[in-house]
Amino acid sequence: MFPQRRMRRSRSKNIQPLLCEITLSKNDLIAPLFVDETITSPLPIESMPGQFRYPVSGIAAVAGELWSQGVRAVLIFGVPKKKDPGGVSAYDPEGVVQKAVRKIKAEVNEMVVITDVCACEYTDHGHCGIIGETRCGTDLLNDPSLELMNKIAISHAINGADVVAPSCMLDGMVGSIRSALDKAGFEDVLIMSYSTKFASALYGPFREAADSGFAFGDRTTYQINCGNSREAILESKMDADEGADILMVKPAGFYLDIVSEVATFGLPVAAYQVSGEYSMIKCAAEKGWIKEKETVLESLIAIKRAGAELIITYFAGDVARWLDEQQ
Numbered sequence: 001m002f003p004q005r006r007m008r009r010s011r012s013k014n015i016q017p018l019l020c021e022i023t024l025s026k027n028d029l030i031a032p033l034f035v036d037e038t039i040t041s042p043l044p045i046e047s048m049p050g051q052f053r054y055p056v057s058g059i060a061a062v063a064g065e066l067w068s069q070g071v072r073a074v075l076i077f078g079v080p081k082k083k084d085p086g087g088v089s090a091y092d093p094e095g096v097v098q099k100a101v102r103k104i105k106a107e108v109n110e111m112v113v114i115t116d117v118c119a120c121e122y123t124d125h126g127h128c129g130i131i132g133e134t135r136c137g138t139d140l141l142n143d144p145s146l147e148l149m150n151k152i153a154i155s156h157a158i159n160g161a162d163v164v165a166p167s168c169m170l171d172g173m174v175g176s177i178r179s180a181l182d183k184a185g186f187e188d189v190l191i192m193s194y195s196t197k198f199a200s201a202l203y204g205p206f207r208e209a210a211d212s213g214f215a216f217g218d219r220t221t222y223q224i225n226c227g228n229s230r231e232a233i234l235e236s237k238m239d240a241d242e243g244a245d246i247l248m249v250k251p252a253g254f255y256l257d258i259v260s261e262v263a264t265f266g267l268p269v270a271a272y273q274v275s276g277e278y279s280m281i282k283c284a285a286e287k288g289w290i291k292e293k294e295t296v297l298e299s300l301i302a303i304k305r306a307g308a309e310l311i312i313t314y315f316a317g318d319v320a321r322w323l324d325e326q327q
């Protein structure tokens with residue numbers, strides 16, 4: 001007998017939109033922004049076509065433009081004037097992120113401002129905290145670096161950050177920052193933890209963007225090996241237990257299995273479509289080998305289908321515009 005169930009019945013042009021399981025919304029989007037203290041006009045990032053570093057003076061206008069397009073959240077990365085071994089400029093009240101957050105909040109008060117909490121952009125050695133001797137040579141020291149993260153997070157909160165996003169992959173970072181924020185009177189500031197962050201080749205273009213390459217070694221002693229899924233899940237579980245409000249998987253596209261597992265914990269999950277994911281799409285599209293808009297939307301739907309409710313993407317502004325065009 002001919003099949004009773006004909007799947008194509010549900011795929012007619014009129015019926016299909018009614019049965020769509022996953023759709024993108026502007027509320028899903030977080031736009032990463034690079035603020036550079038050393039420049040006075042936007043500087044194109046060569047390895048990420050279409051992306052710029054912005055001067056502090058111009059950052060509120062960029063955030064305002066995103067807000068008017070319907071993007072509700074930005075994630076701020078700073079490029080400071082000065083770097084030193086201790087990453088001191090990361091918690092300077094007049095530091096680049098601190099100034100940028102104040103400016104954005106003054107201009108676009110409702111914009112949710114998320115700040116990256118790490119030291120790698122502020123240390124001269126390029127590692128994510130304090131380094132020193134360990135039994136395996138010079139490496140990132142865990143507990144001394146926690147103190148530094150606390151100071152950075154509090155400083156961002158004082159200047160108006162709604163959400164702090166620790167990205168250093170130190171053990172105990174969420175618990176440490178949570179108690180430091182609470183003690184300082186910022187119990188209403190959220191923590192979006194980079195809870196599962198893989199040591200990935202896809203971060204390459206970001207290092208030019210944020211000027212955060214390292215002087216020696218790599219980050220494989222604190223970021224996760226791409227083959228380790230149990231470890232990856234446990235990392236997010238531990239941050240959930242330490243009080244993270246939002247968990248994150250980074251990168252996104254190569255790690256959708258991890259996103260979908262982390263989404264079972266009951267906390268909101270963000271996924272970071274990183275610089276390499278951006279540049280691969282952008283570059284192939286520029287060559288005419290794939291269609292940019294279709295590929296981007298498909299990549300984001302896939303991330304959402306895996307279980308993320310938030311997507312950090314350099315395409316945020318474009319996507320907001322495309323969603324408007326679809327209506």
Ligand SMILES: [Zn+2]
Binds near residue numbers: 127
């Ligand atoms: Zn870092």
